[in-house]
Amino acid sequence: MSRSLSDDERIALNAFVDGELDAREATVWANRIAADPDLAAARDEIEATRAAVAALDRPAVSAELLARIEALAAPAPAARPARRWAEGWQNIAAAVVITALVASGATYYLSAPRGTAFETLVADAHRRSLLAASPVDVLSSDRHTVKPYLDAHLGLSPPAPDLAPQGYPLVGGRVDVFGVKSVPTLVYRHSEHTISVVAQPGTTAIVAPKPLASGGYNMVEWSANGFVFTAVSDLEPDELLSFVGDYEAAASSP
Amino acid sequence: MVRAPSGGRTDRPQTRQALDQDRAAELFRQVVVPHLADGLALARWLAGNASDAEDIVQDACMRALKGIDGYRGGSARAWLLTIVRNTAFSWLARQRSSALVMVGDLADIDEASAANTSGGADPQPTPESELIRRADQQMVAAAIAALTLPMREVLVLRDVNGCSYKEIAEVLNLPIGTVMSRLARGRQHLAALVRRAEQ
Numbered sequence: 001m002s003r004s005l006s007d008d009e010r011i012a013l014n015a016f017v018d019g020e021l022d023a024r025e026a027t028v029w030a031n032r033i034a035a036d037p038d039l040a041a042a043r044d045e046i047e048a049t050r051a052a053v054a055a056l057d058r059p060a061v062s063a064e065l066l067a068r069i070e071a072l073a074a075p076a077p078a079a080r081p082a083r084r085w086a087e088g089w090q091n092i093a094a095a096v097v098i099t100a101l102v103a104s105g106a107t108y109y110l111s112a113p114r115g116t117a118f119e120t121l122v123a124d125a126h127r128r129s130l131l132a133a134s135p136v137d138v139l140s141s142d143r144h145t146v147k148p149y150l151d152a153h154l155g156l157s158p159p160a161p162d163l164a165p166q167g168y169p170l171v172g173g174r175v176d177v178f179g180v181k182s183v184p185t186l187v188y189r190h191s192e193h194t195i196s197v198v199a200q201p202g203t204t205a206i207v208a209p210k211p212l213a214s215g216g217y218n219m220v221e222w223s224a225n226g227f228v229f230t231a232v233s234d235l236e237p238d239e240l241l242s243f244v245g246d247y248e249a250a251a252s253s254p
Numbered sequence: 255m256v257r258a259p260s261g262g263r264t265d266r267p268q269t270r271q272a273l274d275q276d277r278a279a280e281l282f283r284q285v286v287v288p289h290l291a292d293g294l295a296l297a298r299w300l301a302g303n304a305s306d307a308e309d310i311v312q313d314a315c316m317r318a319l320k321g322i323d324g325y326r327g328g329s330a331r332a333w334l335l336t337i338v339r340n341t342a343f344s345w346l347a348r349q350r351s352s353a354l355v356m357v358g359d360l361a362d363i364d365e366a367s368a369a370n371t372s373g374g375a376d377p378q379p380t381p382e383s384e385l386i387r388r389a390d391q392q393m394v395a396a397a398i399a400a401l402t403l404p405m406r407e408v409l410v411l412r413d414v415n416g417c418s419y420k421e422i423a424e425v426l427n428l429p430i431g432t433v434m435s436r437l438a439r440g441r442q443h444l445a446a447l448v449r450r451a452e453q
Contacts, residue, residue: 010438011438013438014437044383045441046441048387048445049444049445052394053394053444054416055391058294059294059298061290062308065312066290070283072315073278074279216277
């Protein structure tokens, strides 16, 4: 009574076992299998084969292989063409960041939160926030929610204008901790990009925005309204500068 | 001061280049590193042994880092597996061209299919499936190695790597229908090979 299955039947049975049929088709095939012992036997065989392959030991990624592969992506300043470093303070600053990364341990960052290592901390905080379930502690596009939250937690709050009309809706705010300092951070979105604005209190200086880069992110740093701001994002440098222009214009207007 | 490609750009080309390298390294860590185990498993079954697989994966990672700009979102795993597969083929062709049997189209599979399943193609009752389920690892591994490459790679991508049909189609650059028919045949052959080995 046992018959040979057609190719189409076999393909459909495999797709059924793999959960690749849509709900309607899956129901049709479940009924057919229930009514046909040949189909049921073939289904059993497919499941058994699948299970036997899945049960095989997988080769483990050894620590040694992982180290070799991570070394591929590690910064290697010596290997880069020398002339690239000869021009511009930004390159020198970048060289300092990389040298600091290579030469120093974590204590360096913790004991010296200002200077080039600070950008690294900001980049790390931004990256962590993107990897977390949500980049913000308080989710709100309403600045009247964000400001009181930061105020209640830190006793201070930076300007938090909603820049939705300019294309940068306010997502919310979070508290970043750098060393022993807790710092308010505002989060904006621009299409698919997230922008973190870290606001350190305690300055009276007015410093014009200047572009920086660290840890694979672009940054703009400036001082105004009693804060030193660092905006960090994967936006292009000129786009990030344009965001900072809009932020400053909105923050400084009454 | 600098030949900027468009007016108003504040970044200099050489800064951009350095930035790109940092970004490439960062992307590499996020896109490639999480899927190394999958890459290694695929390489192991394409190469036939674990030590060659490590060399292939390292080679593939170098290519992935160089071509990280080519990653356009989507399944990072499928992207890496595509590179691992290509690397494995050029690596195997270099190392020992005779060991790699390239089977081009479905006509070849049909022939292989006819040869492999003669006598074993009839649906088996459930006790036979139990036999397959209990087969030891070595036997199953030998059976996978005996599959023709087109069937083996589809089967490994599905049952070892756990890729969806869509991901497999992406990695192999094949229509999804071809993936489905190769997988069906591959499993059928594997079952027949294991049963034969157990008798």
